[in-house]
Amino acid sequence: MQDSAMNTLQQLAQDGRLSLLTLNFIRYLQRHAPVPDALIWLVLQLTEAEAQGHSCICVDDESAPALLLTALNTEERVLLQAAFGVLPADLAGWRQVLAACRLVWLADSGQADAGQPLILDQNRLYLRRYWQDEQAIATAIQRRLQTAHANDGDLPSERIRAWLEKLFPANPENAADAGPDWQRIACALALRGRFSVITGGPGTGKTFTVARLLCLLLALQEHPDQFRIALAAPTGKAAARLKQSIDAALAALAPVLNSVLSAEQLASAIPSATTLHSLLGARPDTRRLRHHAGNPLQMDVLVVDEASMIHLEMMANLLDALAPHTLLILLGDKDQLASVEAGAVMADLCEFATEGGYSRATADWLADATGEQIPDNFLTSRSLLAQHTAMLRQSRRFGGAIGQLALAVNRGDAASAASVLRAAEDDVLSWQQPAQIAASLPLFLHGRDAHTDASGYAAFRSVLNAGPESWPDYDSWVKAVLKAFDRFRVLCAVREGDWGVQGINTLIETALLKQEKIRRQGDWYVGRPVIVTRNDYSLRVFNGDIGICLPDPAREGSVRVYFPAGDQLHSVLASRLSDVETAYAMTVHKSQGSEFGHVALVLPPQQTQVLTRELLYTGITRAKTCFTLLTASPGSLEQATAQVTRRNSGLRYLLSD
Numbered sequence: 282m283q284d285s286a287m288n289t290l291q292q293l294a295q296d297g298r299l300s301l302l303t304l305n306f307i308r309y310l311q312r313h314a315p316v317p318d319a320l321i322w323l324v325l326q327l328t329e330a331e332a333q334g335h336s337c338i339c340v341d342d343e344s345a346p347a348l349l350l351t352a353l354n355t356e357e358r359v360l361l362q363a364a365f366g367v368l369p370a371d372l373a374g375w376r377q378v379l380a381a382c383r384l385v386w387l388a389d390s391g392q393a394d395a396g397q398p399l400i401l402d403q404n405r406l407y408l409r410r411y412w413q414d415e416q417a418i419a420t421a422i423q424r425r426l427q428t429a430h431a432n433d434g435d436l437p438s439e440r441i442r443a444w445l446e447k448l449f450p451a452n453p454e455n456a457a458d459a460g461p462d463w464q465r466i467a468c469a470l471a472l473r474g475r476f477s478v479i480t481g482g483p484g485t486g487k488t489f490t491v492a493r494l495l496c497l498l499l500a501l502q503e504h505p506d507q508f509r510i511a512l513a514a515p516t517g518k519a520a521a522r523l524k525q526s527i528d529a530a531l532a533a534l535a536p537v538l539n540s541v542l543s544a545e546q547l548a549s550a551i552p553s554a555t556t557l558h559s560l561l562g563a564r565p566d567t568r569r570l571r572h573h574a575g576n577p578l579q580m581d582v583l584v585v586d587e588a589s590m591i592h593l594e595m596m597a598n599l600l601d602a603l604a605p606h607t608l609l610i611l612l613g614d615k616d617q618l619a620s621v622e623a624g625a626v627m628a629d630l631c632e633f634a635t636e637g638g639y640s641r642a643t644a645d646w647l648a649d650a651t652g653e654q655i656p657d658n659f660l661t662s663r664s665l666l667a668q669h670t671a672m673l674r675q676s677r678r679f680g681g682a683i684g685q686l687a688l689a690v691n692r693g694d695a696a697s698a699a700s701v702l703r704a705a706e707d708d709v710l711s712w713q714q715p716a717q718i719a720a721s722l723p724l725f726l727h728g729r730d731a732h733t734d735a736s737g738y739a740a741f742r743s744v745l746n747a748g749p750e751s752w753p754d755y756d757s758w759v760k761a762v763l764k765a766f767d768r769f770r771v772l773c774a775v776r777e778g779d780w781g782v783q784g785i786n787t788l789i790e791t792a793l794l795k796q797e798k799i800r801r802q803g804d805w806y807v808g809r810p811v812i813v814t815r816n817d818y819s820l821r822v823f824n825g826d827i828g829i830c831l832p833d834p835a836r837e838g839s840v841r842v843y844f845p846a847g848d849q850l851h852s853v854l855a856s857r858l859s860d861v862e863t864a865y866a867m868t869v870h871k872s873q874g875s876e877f878g879h880v881a882l883v884l885p886p887q888q889t890q891v892l893t894r895e896l897l898y899t900g901i902t903r904a905k906t907c908f909t910l911l912t913a914s915p916g917s918l919e920q921a922t923a924q925v926t927r928r929n930s931g932l933r934y935l936l937s938d
């Protein structure tokens with residue numbers, strides 16, 4: 282490598298403008314073989330892309346260099362570009378450079394794989410581990426899809442149809458042109474194989490449908506009492522929500538199912554939901570999991586909710602750990618923010634979900650088994666995966682203004698989103714543009730004037746201040762405090778700055794301190810809401826868990842943090858928790874899988890890459906009853922709506938056959 286390029290990189294790393302990890306990786310490559318400058322240039326892009334959640338870069342894509350070192354200013358970028366000189370202009374030129382380096386394996390060249398750290402597959406350059414994860418996921422899914430019933434005729438379509446009619450009675454109020462019942466269709470598609478995807482926006486009935494699908498599966502078993510079901514989600518909160526919704530749905534279905542299982546048998550067939558980490562048997566201080574192909578999970582069906590939060594490595598691990606006969610059902614909203622880590626698995630799986638992509642054979646089977654006719658425009662006969670994917674299209678919860686806003690944002694229609702925000706009744710939606718975010722402090726503390734639903738933290742503070750005396754026992758009070766905290770949340774696009782998580786948490790805490798509403802003991806005070814930032818297996822607290830600091834009833838003067846654990850509570854001495862942050866405000870990313878009565882979404886004034894359509898959509902759809910948008914200028918709404926994240930990935934191509 283030319284000295285000038287390496288010197289520039291070293292200088293940038295010294296100034297903290299380039300990650301040391303990247304520099305060390307380049308040095309590692311250089312120790313093993315001569316590395317041409319053009320490849321170093323690609324590695325810089327690749328490590329940057331990985332940090333942004335892409336699994337690879339497209340070397341012939343003119344936009345790829347735009348990813349490069351976004352942290353650099355123009356002068357630094359110009360310097361770096363000058364140091365690297367002229368680079369190949371097209372894919373053929375890049376392939377030539379890469380083929381000449383023994384650290385790169387050209388996966389489509391017919392050469393044997395020698396374990397090189399970099400892989401070029403078609404036009405996509407990968408770090409080996411992401412390529413491996415994508416390959417493993419695609420192979421495992423294809424295998425599951427291919428071991429579907431060889432012939433739909435093997436399935437008892439008449440029985441299935443009879444059950445679907447019981448589980449989803451036709452609604453006489455539905456308009457004749459309402460289209461097919463996608464919920465019935467989702468159930469029937471899942472019965473055909475070992476892999477199924479059900480996507481849909483918030484409130485479209487994903488859990489409603491999967492509860493009925495589980496009933497249908499039980500009803501079709503010869504020995505329903507021996508049928509093993511498992512429920513999981515990426516976070517503890519999402520797992521608890523899944524279990525709650527399924528329990529509620531099943532309670533309503535018990536009378537329908539009583540010829541198959543008693544209410545008690547039905548209740549015991551559905552275990553509690555766990556996080557994917559604990560399902561897979563994650564252990565402290567090691568990446569190795571207890572369950573894998575050599576020690577698979579033993580269950581007949583696994584439902585995983587909030588699948589958009591699953592990253593590449595986790596999906597690869599999950600598929601590896603499943604027994605071949607297990608039916609995996611993924612539930613999620615394809616339009617939500619992707620996982621923080623690399624990959625956009627749910628978006629890749631649902632690449633064609635909107636258009637359907639069903640074959641004529643699938644449509645015929647659906648007509649037999651559900652009585653539903655698939656409209657012609659959904660018959661584009663896409664991939665095998667499309668034959669096992671259903672998209673629910675009617676929101677049952679978000680008929681109103683929040684739903685319209687989410688839809689407008691999802692369509693990329695900033696003008697409609699703005700007019701929905703301006704036209705809505707202000708107890709549901711509000712758009713405020715404070716010059717300084719500090720001006721929103723009254724909103725955070727007390728909510729919007731005179732509108733009880735659009736609450737701030739006043740409801741939470743009031744349950745907290747009432748103390749345990751007004752409740753039958755201490756735990757009931759703690760549960761009420763936790764519940765009241767979920768009535769409102771400030772969600773931010775960024776962490777730093779006045780308009781970020783840290784600034785707003787400080788703003789709220791300082792105000793409460795000034796008003797003498799809190800009394801600190803070091804970092805802790807009674808009523809401090811915290812979010813866990815790192816898994817701690819010994820304390821059984823996990824990244825993203827939210828708890829509240831309250832007095833320890835057993836020890837005068839000491840405080841514990843209480844976390845919800847299903848219907849129960851889990852508590853930890855506050856002094857033992859080190860990796861936590863105050864949680865009046867949290868990032869939209871961390872809010873995935875949760876819902877709050879009222880959400881105040883804060884978009885920062887500065888232009889930032891994180892301000893995307895998916896972020897806005899995810900923030901809006903966390904709100905159950907009221908939503909307030911806080912921006913410094915109207916432009917932020919437009920900017921976020923226009924900026925779509927499309928992560929580079931090879932998975933969607935691997936799955937498109």
Ligand SMILES: Nc1ncnc2c1ncn2[C@@H]1O[C@H](COP(=O)(O)OP(=O)(O)OP(=O)(O)O)[C@@H](O)[C@H]1O
Nearest residue numbers: 464481482483484485486487488489490526677678
């Ligand atoms: N076919 C239906 N008939 C009547 N009610 C329905 C139907 N489908 C869904 N619902 C109701 O709509 C509400 C939302 O359903 P559900 O919670 O299953 O949606 P979801 O897609 O899982 O939502 P989320 O995105 O929050 O996970 C629930 O109250 C549910 O009972």
